[in-house]
Amino acid sequence: MAKKILLGCIADDFTGATDLANNLVRAGMRVVQTIGVPAEALDTDADAVVVALKSRTVPPAEAIAQSLNALDWLQKQGAQQIYFKYCSTFDSTAQGNIGPVTEALMAALGTSFTIATPAFPDNKRTVFKGYLFVGDVLLNESGMQNHPLTPMTDANLVRVLQAQTSAQVGLIDHAAVAQGEAAVRARIAALQAEGVGIAIVDAVSNADLLRLGPALKGMPLVTAGSGVAIALPANFGIAPSVQAAELPAASGLQAIVSGSCSVATNQQVLDFIQSGRPAFALDPLRISAGVDVAGEALAWADQHIATGPVLVYSTAEPAAVRAIQGELGVEQAGAMVEQTIAAIARGLVERGVRQLIVAGGETSGACVQALGIAQMRIGGQIDPGVPWCFAASDVAPEGLHLTLKSGNFGTADFFSKAFAQLTP
Numbered sequence: 049m050a051k052k053i054l055l056g057c058i059a060d061d062f063t064g065a066t067d068l069a070n071n072l073v074r075a076g077m078r079v080v081q082t083i084g085v086p087a088e089a090l091d092t093d094a095d096a097v098v099v100a101l102k103s104r105t106v107p108p109a110e111a112i113a114q115s116l117n118a119l120d121w122l123q124k125q126g127a128q129q130i131y132f133k134y135c136s137t138f139d140s141t142a143q144g145n146i147g148p149v150t151e152a153l154m155a156a157l158g159t160s161f162t163i164a165t166p167a168f169p170d171n172k173r174t175v176f177k178g179y180l181f182v183g184d185v186l187l188n189e190s191g192m193q194n195h196p197l198t199p200m201t202d203a204n205l206v207r208v209l210q211a212q213t214s215a216q217v218g219l220i221d222h223a224a225v226a227q228g229e230a231a232v233r234a235r236i237a238a239l240q241a242e243g244v245g246i247a248i249v250d251a252v253s254n255a256d257l258l259r260l261g262p263a264l265k266g267m268p269l270v271t272a273g274s275g276v277a278i279a280l281p282a283n284f285g286i287a288p289s290v291q292a293a294e295l296p297a298a299s300g301l302q303a304i305v306s307g308s309c310s311v312a313t314n315q316q317v318l319d320f321i322q323s324g325r326p327a328f329a330l331d332p333l334r335i336s337a338g339v340d341v342a343g344e345a346l347a348w349a350d351q352h353i354a355t356g357p358v359l360v361y362s363t364a365e366p367a368a369v370r371a372i373q374g375e376l377g378v379e380q381a382g383a384m385v386e387q388t389i390a391a392i393a394r395g396l397v398e399r400g401v402r403q404l405i406v407a408g409g410e411t412s413g414a415c416v417q418a419l420g421i422a423q424m425r426i427g428g429q430i431d432p433g434v435p436w437c438f439a440a441s442d443v444a445p446e447g448l449h450l451t452l453k454s455g456n457f458g459t460a461d462f463f464s465k466a467f468a469q470l471t472p
């Protein structure tokens with residue numbers, strides 16, 4: 049039986065879960081990420097488990113049900129503190145789900161106070177006087193005001209959160225945070241006396257988060273982006289160590305599948321091709337015409353894979369993507385390409401690939417599902433927000449190394465850098 053975990057985390061989306069896990073590993077915790085709520089008890093030792101949900105934009109009642117289910121499982125694994133993780137741009141709809149889920153977790157944990165802060169200075173997300181900045185501008189000027197699912201039109205997080213919850217929302221401002229633990233604890237006591245249930249916390253630097261950390265010791269529930277994670281392991285007596293990121297030795301063949309069309313991924317694909325490595329481009333129109341494009345890609349891979357990494361990609365420039373979307377419809381094109389890439393990923397692992405890079409958030413979700421992966425051990429960081437992971441799959445029961453790169457992460461040489469990191 050596995051030892052009890054210390055920190056139990058509930059993340060409202062998949063790549064956000066990995067981002068949090070990555071920060072906890074960097075701060076010294078050994079971390080497992082699960083895809084959804086596991087049916088069984090944890091069968092491996094870990095200091096923290098991050099349960100990845102898909103609850104950011106579902107109806108609030110559904111998000112609450114998923115989150116309470118995750119809470120129940122994490123408590124059964126011994127979690128002493130619960131961390132509800134959301135996006136560092138506080139992505140939410142008018143109904144939630146940050147407020148409703150926070151309230152439900154507080155009730156289930158029997159606690160009347162928690163904090164909320166998406167501050168993540170490493171990624172230029174800072175909070176001052178309760179206002180969220182993305183880089184140099186306010187949240188509502190950052191482009192997030194035009195997000196298709198969660199438009200953020202107000203940067204004042206006290207107001208944003210207050211609209212989503214019946215709990216009273218207050219602010220622990222920078223003046224308190226800058227003075228450290230005692231001042232934060234005093235501010236919390238004062239807010240609680242006023243009836244405040246959830247306090248937005250200012251933080252403009254990692255030093256602020258590290259000053260805040262000790263004041264969160266023993267708080268049953270913490271809600272935050274991934275930034276606060278850098279300060280929590282120390283509360284459990286854990287310091288950064290290389291052991292936290294240790295994965296089994298890498299073996300097997302290497303491959304990359306890419307369904308991301310972001311600027312960064314376009315550069316990474318180009319960089320790989322220009323280095324003279326073998327690459328196979330998927331044509332969405334042939335997929336929609338019913339051609340077995342996955343079969344073609346795998347037959348091509350058979351010719352090249354023994355001698356080094358291969359790349360299979362649908363990655364394209366914006367104009368090409370728009371043309372395909374115009375022809376097939378946005379969702380239809382997306383789903384079709386995702387399913388094809390997922391089938392290719394599975395075929396590659398069946399052929400002996402044990403070091404797999406997947407580029408694209410949605411693409412990663414489809415691949416993990418096709419590979420029958422239920423949980424991943426989190427290893428060392430390749431680039432900010434992107435660690436190597438190790439996971440068992442039904443087509444690789446002994447496990448494979450994989451990394452799930454969400455669109456805009458990673459330097460241009462990410463693919464070669466990632467494989468080099470696995471080579472001793």
Ligand code: ADP
Nearest residue numbers: 308310362372382385386408409410411454455
């Ligand atoms: P990112 O992390 O960059 O947003 P995602 O995988 O989340 O990447 O999203 C990319 C979406 O674009 C997926 O649904 C994918 O199937 C779709 N897609 C990939 N290539 C193409 C293409 N050539 N034309 C149209 N859609 C594409």
